[in-house]
Amino acid sequence: MGQDENRIGAGELYRAHAAQIGRFLLRLGVPRTQLEDLLQEVFLVAHRKGGFEPGPAKATTWLSGIAVRVWSNAARTRRRRPSTPMGDDVSQVSAQAVDPERETASRRSLARVQRCLEQLDPDHRAVFVLFELEGVSCSQIAESLGVPVGTIYRRLHTARARVRAYYTEMTGDADVR
Secondary structure (H helix, E strand, O other): OOHHHHOEOHHHHHHHHHHHHHHHHHHHOOOHHHHHHHHHHHHHHHHHOOOEOOOOOOHHHHHHHHHHHHHHHHHHHHHHOOOOOOOOOOOOOOOOOOOHHHHHHHHHHHHHHHHHHHHOOHHHHHHHHHHHHOOOOHHHHHHHHOOOHHHHHHHHHHHHHHHHHHHHHHHOOOOOO
16 A cells, blocks of 8 residues: 555545634634635645645644644735734534623633733644644644644743733733633
8 A cells, every 4th residue: 555545635624623623723813704715725735735745733723733834824924914903713612601790800811811811922822722622742843833742842832931921910810811
């Protein structure tokens, strides 16, 4: 069996993982108005690379690495042009919430977290989101981003400290975990 026979094509990857990669891009801070274009670009890159070859890394981790690079390139382009506000692109709280006050508080908290994430530079934000929100291990993040695992640990430590500091500054609540 040849190496190419094991590869998973971009179409199959899209059907299986587009929703998850889309949520990941939103958590990175991609405005909803640009989500479809960037998501498409992620899978075009996957297609250009010949698809995913199963191995130690999972397809979602591999695609997340591509998504980080696509997002980073788009952010660089956005910085060169007049920027638009990131908006409230955090995943929405369930519309079936029983208590409107609780739902409002949850939305405000999520918006604050999103603002904290927007304060992080792309490298730290990507590691924070992959580890804390997507549950990807540090070794998998290192492999997908092509950096040493020690760098990932350092970025995660720094990102956590910065998010905690930003959140505390915003809310005055020093008990952020």
